[in-house]
Amino acid sequence: MFSKACEYGIRAAIYIGQQSTDSGRRVGLKDIAAEIGSPEAFTAKVLQQLVREQLITSVKGPTGGFELTAEQLRTVTLRQIVVAIDGGAMLQGCALGLPQCSARQPCPMHYQFLPIRDQLNELLRTHTIGELASKVHDGLGFLKQFG
Amino acid sequence: MFSKACEYGIRAAIYIGQQSTDSGRRVGLKDIAAEIGSPEAFTAKVLQQLVREQLITSVKGPTGGFELTAEQLRTVTLRQIVVAIDGGAMLQGCALGLPQCSARQPCPMHYQFLPIRDQLNELLRTHTIGELASKVHDGLGFLKQFG
DNA sequence: TTGGTAAAGGACAAAAATGTCCGGTATTTG
DNA sequence: CAAATACCGGACATTTTTGTCCTTTACCAA
Ligand code: FES
Ligand code: FES
Numbered sequence: 001m002f003s004k005a006c007e008y009g010i011r012a013a014i015y016i017g018q019q020s021t022d023s024g025r026r027v028g029l030k031d032i033a034a035e036i037g038s039p040e041a042f043t044a045k046v047l048q049q050l051v052r053e054q055l056i057t058s059v060k061g062p063t064g065g066f067e068l069t070a071e072q073l074r075t076v077t078l079r080q081i082v083v084a085i086d087g088g089a090m091l092q093g094c095a096l097g098l099p100q101c102s103a104r105q106p107c108p109m110h111y112q113f114l115p116i117r118d119q120l121n122e123l124l125r126t127h128t129i130g131e132l133a134s135k136v137h138d139g140l141g142f143l144k145q146f147g
Numbered sequence: 148m149f150s151k152a153c154e155y156g157i158r159a160a161i162y163i164g165q166q167s168t169d170s171g172r173r174v175g176l177k178d179i180a181a182e183i184g185s186p187e188a189f190t191a192k193v194l195q196q197l198v199r200e201q202l203i204t205s206v207k208g209p210t211g212g213f214e215l216t217a218e219q220l221r222t223v224t225l226r227q228i229v230v231a232i233d234g235g236a237m238l239q240g241c242a243l244g245l246p247q248c249s250a251r252q253p254c255p256m257h258y259q260f261l262p263i264r265d266q267l268n269e270l271l272r273t274h275t276i277g278e279l280a281s282k283v284h285d286g287l288g289f290l291k292q293f294g
Numbered sequence: 295t296t297g298g299t300a301a302a303g304g305a306c307a308a309a310a311a312t313g314t315c316c317g318g319t320a321t322t323t324g
Numbered sequence: 325c326a327a328a329t330a331c332c333g334g335a336c337a338t339t340t341t342t343g344t345c346c347t348t349t350a351c352c353a354a
Binding site: 003004005039040041042045059060061062063064 | 311312313314315319320321322323
């Protein structure tokens with residue numbers, strides 16, 4: 001579905017969001033990678049992208065780390081993260097790989113595929129990081145699986 | 148969504164199916180690649196996989212080529228092709244990349260994501276190659292886009 | 295039977311995704 | 325100021341995906 005980079009990015013963002021909501025404290029890279037079960041250095045690259053797009057916030061130095069502002073918690077959607085990392089191909093492209101998804105020259109799956117793709121778009125668009133973070137906080141969702 | 152290999156495989160299978168239905172004649176690799184706009188040699192590899200899985204049929208030598216039997220046209224689904232090439236990860240895996248998608252330790256998107264993934268599964272399961280081929284035959288679907 | 299034809303299969307090549315390492319830079323604390 | 329900390333950025337390494345080439349194998353027709 002999504003690339004590894006994107007999966008890590010989403011899980012990291014939610015974890016950061018959870019900590020920001022919960023204790024208002026910043027979290028370091030090592031902490032994040034451990035909590036979501038991702039390779040540390042690679043996760044760093046992904047987070048850099050999200051910082052550049054201002055979907056998450058970072059602070060250098062001691063007491064530094066990653067955090068989500070109240071505004072970011074409220075407004076940043078899953079969709080923004082997916083687009084920032086994977087681009088829009090999966091959200092707009094043709095299911096059978098035609099260069100253009102369009103009703104002008106649709107692939108044979110086009111009209112059946114569209115509603116599903118639309119639902120996926122809607123799903124990503126209507127879920128904020130803050131909302132998902134609170135789900136994790138309440139024990140209703142996990143970012144890593146244990147024994 | 149799907150890998151390039153899978154996209155080529157689906158489009159190729161539909162084209163072969165269309166020709167089998169239409170004129171009952173086999174089609175060669177060169178023909179296929181030209182008609183669906185895919186790299187010839189790479190497409191060959193993908194078709195080999197499908198032949199091994201008995202989702203399509205091939206015949207060597209003069210008058211040889213690829214074809215779909217009447218039974219294959221009727222029974223082979225999109226899902227079988229996707230599974231043969233890409234495996235089941237996209238059809239069963241977690242949206243956020245957790246090692247297991249399960250209600251026991253679900254990711255925060257699990258319950259929202261599941262219905263969409265189920266619809267996708269259903270879509271692939273209920274569409275046969277023959278059905279899609281006839282759509283192409285009737286000019287209601289395309290496997291390649293032109294100027 | 296023989297020669298041509300087309301898929302099968304193996305080896306190889308290029309590109310992209312994934313993952314690692316390390317020096318640089320900003321920030322905080324003593 | 326000095327030292328420690330933690331993200332930043334670039335280079336590099338590995339793996340997977342995508343794509344190519346060439347020989348072998350099977351088949352058909354003359
Ligand atoms: S043209 Fe294939 S999904 Fe729209
Ligand atoms: S656990 Fe993530 S989709 Fe089911």
